[in-house]
Amino acid sequence: MTAPPETTEVRDSRSILREPSFVRLWIGTTASGLATWALPFVLGLAVLERELSAVGLGVVLATRTAGFLLAVPVAGVLADRHSRRSVVLWSGLAAAAAAPVIALGLAVSSLPLMAVAAALAGAGQGACRPAFQALVAEVVDGERRQQANAAMSLAVRVITLTAPALTALLATVLNTDALLIGIGLTWLCAALIPPKGRYTPAATGPKVPFVRQFTEGLQEAKRHPWFLAGLGALTAVIATGYSATGVALPLLSRDKYDTEVVLAASLTAYTVGALVGALLIARWRPRAQGWTALAALACYGFAPLSLLLPVHPAVVVAAYAVAGLGIELFNVPWFTATQREVEPSKLARVSSLDFLFSYGLAPVGLALIAPAIDAFGVTAVLGACAAVCFLAPAAAALVPSTRNFSRTRSKP
Structure with a gap:
């Protein structure tokens, strides 16, 4: 009974890039x-x-x-x-x-x-x-849509991996x-x-003020407890784990390992891990998709943890590969669930909240981590970053609807 859906899924995943x-x-x-x-x-x-x-x-x-x-x-x-x-x-x-x-x-x-x-x-x-x-x-x-979102993520990761060399080559001429x-x-x-999409804005009527329309987006987000929980976890992980990567990794690569190779290898491993994650999630459909995605997001905690412990540089590189893998195993189901669950007429507003609170606020973490390291020491700060990366997704998973990133599909 399950063979036809699997066959259809494979056919669809092969044809998505053939649609103009x-x-x-x-x-x-x-x-x-x-x-x-x-x-x-x-x-x-x-x-x-x-x-x-x-x-x-x-x-x-x-x-x-x-x-x-x-x-x-x-x-x-x-x-x-x-x-x-x-x-x-x-x-x-x-x-x-x-x-x-x-x-x-x-x-x-x-x-x-x-x-x-x-x-x-x-x-x-x-x-x-x-x-x-x-x-x-x-x-x-x-x-x-999951295959489509995976293809989008794959393109971004390929750019991150290849664009520096290509740009440096172009800079020579x-x-x-x-x-x-x-x-x-x-x-x-x-x-x-x-291309043009299928969405048709609502029929014209009395002009709704901008603030009210933005508030309607907030209200739509509140209708989805899994979204608020997941967004909180994602924001916390990016603000701490990403900041550790941006500030602590270069410092420790220089001072602890006395080589810039650790920095370059770790960032490359992160991108390669993300590439593998995008390829894997294009076809993989875990039973509890939301919990699996949150567990994958928690894997970012291995990055600051590896910087904290006295380990071989290869362990740091491996930890960043796992972090990259995990972030894509979270991102693709997260985007897909948002597109599926949110009311179409409010989808862009809810998506804007996602970008605003997660990636948009990442610079705040970057701005704070250096003073925090000066005040409390690199060990304490990295320990706190690792703890947040592990605990924030675990706390989000306690919200029942996060099991499948759906208000209507939370039952086992």
């Missing part, structure tokens, strides 16, 4: 991910070339983050009020226009001009995220201005290539 509408969406999201990743890397090259100071780099990246955080909740409302495709278009065009302005600011040594353009680029990046998430639910049917123009062209692809 999904391929266009996949190319658009991949292009946005590449452009998002490339900007800080290219600006870092400008610092190496002494075209931009380290302080200037910090200002530009900070304004980009500010633009992202401001745009995400606004875009969530706009993407539910209007066509998701139009939000992707205008956000991509805004980011595309910002790239040559950043290049101009770099050429004339105008940090204020670069900062304003970076804020616009961050706003475009933030605005497209909830719209892209909602578009997946429009373009892909429910049975294949192109100057920074040309690379920034290339980022703009990549954003143009992200704006123009994605």
Whole structure:
């Protein structure tokens, strides 16, 4: 009795990349991910070339983050009020226009001009995220969304793994201005290539104030206890585990192991682990999908734990591979469940909350961990980070509806 569904699942997983509408969406999201990743890397090259100071780099990246955080909740409302495709278009065009302005600011040594353009680029990046998430639910049917989300994640991880070498190679024949123009062209692809979706905004009536529409998104999120619990766990893990990776790993790679190889190998292992996780979850359907995802998320705790213990560098690298594997085994079911469970007319708003509270607040953890290490010592801080990474998903799993990330499927 179970053979036909399994056969269908295999057939669907093979055909998802043959559907033109999904391929266009996949190319658009991949292009946005590449452009998002490339900007800080290219600006870092400008610092190496002494075209931009380290302080200037910090200002530009900070304004980009500010633009992202401001745009995400606004875009969530706009993407539910209007066509998701139009939000992707205008956000991509805004980011595309910002790239040559950043290049101009770099050429004339105008940090204020670069900062304003970076804020616009961050706003475009933030605005497209909830719209892209909602578009997946429009373009892909429910049975294949997990494969679709896995394909999206796989593309992001491939970019993370290969783009540094590719960008460094391009930098040998192109100057920074040309690379920034290339980022703009990549954003143009992200704006123009994605397909139209099936979502039709509600019929026009009395204009609902923006704040009320945003509040409706909060209320929709509250209807799903599994979402609030999972988002709390994800936010806690990223704020602590990601911060340990960003600050403590470079320090310990230098001071404890006396080599930068540990840093490079650990980050590469994390990406490879995430690649494996995306490939695995494209087909795997665990019985208690939510609990499995939360257990996988808790695996991030092995990263700060490995930095805390007196272990061989290979153990640190292995711990980061496990963390990467776990984060994708969480991400893909998490996105799929959100697309399945949330009311379609409020999906972009709920997705915007996801990005705002999880990845959007990650810089707060990065800003706090260095002073915490100075105040309490690296051992105490890493121990606290590991404990949070293990305990936050475990606490989330106590919410009954997290078993399958569904209010209606929580029974064994």
